[in-house]
Amino acid sequence: MRIGVFVCHCGSNIAGTVDCPAVAAAAQRLPDVAFAQDTPYACSEPGQRGIIQAVEEFGLDGVVVASCSPRMHEATFRRTMERAGLNRYMFEMSNIREHVSWVSKNKELNTKKAIDLVRIAVEKLRYNRPLTSKSFAVNKRVLVIGAGVAGIQAALDCADGGLDTVVVERSQSLGGKMAKLDKTFPTIDCSVCVLGPKMVDLTQHKNIKLYAMSEIEEVRGYVGNFEVVIRRKAAYVDWNICNGCGLCSAKCPSRKSHDAFNEGVGHTTAISIPSPQAIPKKARIDPSTCLQFTKGRCRHCEKVCPVKAINFDMQDELFTEKVGALIVATGFDLLNVSQFGEYGGGRYPDVVTSLQYERMLSASGPTGGHLKCPSDGREPKSVVFISCVGSRDRSRGRPYCSGFCCMYTAKQAILTKSHLPQCETHVFYMDIRSPGKGYDEFVRRAQEEFRTNYVRGRVSAVRPKNGRLSVRGVDTLLGEQVELEADLVVLAVGAGASDGAKELAEKLRISYDAYGFYMESHPKLKPVETNTAGVFLAGACQGPKDIPSSVSMGSAAAGKVMALFSKERMESDPQVAIVNPIRCVGCLKCLRTCPFGAIQEIVGRNGEPRAQVIESICQGCGICSVTCTPRAIELLHFTDNQLLAEVNALCRTWIEPSSE
């Protein structure tokens, strides 16, 4: 074998703390290495050209590049291999940047470590064999999870692009958080007026199939061929018949249901339609408060329903959809406000969350857009906004900035003034984060034109005093404590991952961070991809985001799906397991351990049972290979021989010098 080794400087990223020429010189002495060289930027066009030239000139049949993480550039160099006329699996990468030069400043030890890493790559490469991909048909349907603004945008773009699109939404109505907002910053557009038409488009689009009140039960399969089981929860109302007239709700005697759409501001009836703009505009029964379910008698709604849509015996239903790709757009939820005892969150009725305040401002909200204190219905004379409630707060385990609170707080201060011009508005803030087109100007307007008093400092306590609220905090610019009287306190509660985000991630086999936000494949270059091929992200499920960013990401995810579906067939990864039928004893332990059902039982030449891998299903994890006692299954490209060659390469260098 003739191997070429290329040691990348990556400018000073590697060369700053690794002696790259010395690594190349050491590589030159390794077995089968016919050519070794250091190069300023291996991934650059001249760098890649250099590799191709060397392949031709020295007749190389395998290449090692020692540079950054293979998670970064393995795909790049594999394409280079193909351009050089070699099989792309005759290539190995040594990660001497993320794992060496960036984590230690000791040049001598780093160089030694880099040489070892090149050595193991060479030893592995000596056992590599050319692999070829097979192709398989792609199911060009896409499923979008979540119908907030990001999911709606993604679904509409996919559907407009001609793709058969399935949308699954957990709640009764589309629109997510945006549908609850009164206005949007920095234009003060009416939120639902902007979003409403899109929601209508989605329900009427010929390419879109909508499952509302539904959740993902199970996800099977792989890119191009997923099978998704959807659970539609019982609404106890036949939505094929319900015309959304609302008579049922008007006659319902049980009026104590949690009003989820209005964020718990006020109550709703046991049978209800979330809002006048709800889409789909269908009623559902909350069995926890419905008298028919709790007491066994009532059936008022059944009597008044003009179309006889009520069905108390309805059960959850399961559906299976076959799709080729998934877009996850499950959004965020506010943190639980009752953990902020110092602000009286969840304890004092006139301390509300920012989302509750949106509902209080909204003309379609429980107060009809009249600003009133929840405790006694009086008009507030002073409203205090507290920002960073649970954001940038290490003591709560939430060190991150929720990103949009500064902006919506400014918006809410402005809206407060337009509702009640005489009302005082105060904002306690740590810093103002307003990077965005027209954003900082907007905050300035809140301060100057709408005369909101911005106080730089934290609030230490909110407590009731003489029928109002007393807000004590510090003005750090003054260096003094301040105590303000307020009728309403609005908490800009930080954003956390959506409820159930982790469970869904586990079903989708995608990663999430410490807070439950989904991990993108690369923070800069693959922001909508995940580590699971065919699963894409859109919106705040990846991290807190405002509306324009969520919409952009929805479109981006749709674009990715369309690019994926632009081919009729997809290439499978040839790094799969294969069974050596001579060694296989037919115990079929592998069949029982495979998480994907990629192993089937076949009949051997003499009628005995044997295992066989279904290549198109195998994901290449290698669990079977370790399970196999007679070692009849090998995972291609990660065979026992290849991995042991790496181990041996390391151990040999350690043992040999001392055994002399």
Next chain:
Amino acid sequence: MQDFYDAPAHRLMRLVQLGRRAEALASSSLWLCAGCGQCSARCPNELDVAGVLETLRQMARRAGILPQPNVEAFARCFLNSVRAHGRVFELGFLLRYKLASGRLFEDLDLGPKLLKLGKLSLKPHSCRGQAEVEAIFQRFSNEGAHERN
């Protein structure tokens, strides 16, 4: 307590960050912190503000910087009483504190009330543990003596 502070807690934290030792130790705020710990419980950066103030107070005392001499005198008289009796002898230490601080006429109204309620004992509680407490203080002052040498 911040109403009585000469420098607010966040300013003291900043002085510590910048290493402006003399200014931090000279602040009388250190001596007016009642140690309720609200600041530490609230700090979004998880600074133990009250703990830092406590340490600054010890540093100031060692450096002999006492902008609120009465607070220090109070602590000193209290500990002397503990050292002498094992437990604190309330009447004895208050008298000593008054002599030390010169605030002879403050709190004169409390004594008669306590006496009436039978709560102020006129002689210290004897306690066999006193010798051990004395030994702790003795070893502590020896420690200081070593440091000084």
Next chain:
Amino acid sequence: MSEIELAYYPGCSQVGTSVEYDMSTRACCKALGIRLFETPDWTCCGATPAHVVDHALAAALAGRNLAQAESVGARQLVTPCPSCLLALRSARSRCQNEAFKRRVERLLGRPMPMEVESRSVLQVLVEELGIERIVSSATRRLEGLAIAPYYGCLLTRPPGLMAFEDPENPTSMDRLFSALGARVAPFSLKTECCGAALAVPKQEAVLELSGRILEEAEATGAEVLVVACPLCQMNLDLRREQIERRLLRRFSIPVLYFTQLLGLALGLDAERLGLGLHNVSALPTLTRLRQAWATEK
């Protein structure tokens, strides 16, 4: 039901200005089947003044008492005083650092006992016995008595060290006394500071802070302010006239230890609970209760 046995550390205040806290604690525990045995030869925990001087000195003074409790085989120490509790708990916690521990042991002249856990009387009552069992032992109801529960700073703070209740909104006394029939006022200054030991050297500050607590308590319509800390009680009760002079207004609300009120519900004598030992007498308020009990019979 087996008796609970615990080592008891009264703390200096309990043999002086807050003798009624000690009396009522002992009486309640006895009535509830908790056997308290006094830590032999206990001495001062060092309190706040020791922390002004040096952490190791403070830890040694507190540690001596832990060692005394350990010497009679105790694993659990209970104290009514939150200030003592803080000293005892932080001594043990700081000694997690080996170098610090070695220094403390040099001062102490004996090993620092790391196994002795200390808790407050309130914590033991609500966690060990449980409110249900306490209520079932009660012979009288505090029906209709409006109380404002005041926890003070140190029962729950620092939260990591004290590990007891929500530091922003503790509710153990609320739950206990509402289960006993009292009406618990929505008192929002539950964990604010009364000024603590600064009362002597910086009186005006304490009068302001304590005054604010009295104002708020009376504004909620409470008839009794219930406390769990000797220092709080002293500032709010003994300094009442000083506060009134400073704020130019009068307050009438009496300040009782929670053990005194609990003792009444357990049917104990007012004398055993030291109910006559306050500057601001609670007797007028309690007379009303007593009349209610009399008519019941």
Next chain:
Amino acid sequence: MSNLDRAELRIIGFLCNWCSYGGADTAGVSRFNQPTDLRIIRVPCTGRVAPLFVVKALMSGADGVLVSGCHPRDCHYSEGNFYARRRFEMLKRFLPTLGIEPERFEYIWVSASEGGRWQSSVVSFTERIHGLGPSPRVKLAMYDERLVASAL
């Protein structure tokens, strides 16, 4: 980190491609300083790591072996790390039989976002191995590798 004044020891890491290899990359991107003793071998999943690899490494002169994968329930292949966990628990009990201190082997879970966790894991494992010192030189001839392999 005091790796300047002491000889490096021989530590091998097997990292799953999806979580821990990414976590180690994240640590690198964040410039989280680490001791240099560790050499990382990339595998698709901890479920691919045969106990044999660990034994082979330790018997051939490695002073420590660290395996790291996705957190339980977060495996890219659903359940590879569950199989790994069972195998490694057995392996830990088996190592003393081979005359290898079980402390020389550890398995941990580090996700792709946890650069800080990766750093502290590397630091503490390296410290642990330095505490144990170099592994006693093994006479390879004493062991029949195939025997060991079949026992596993």
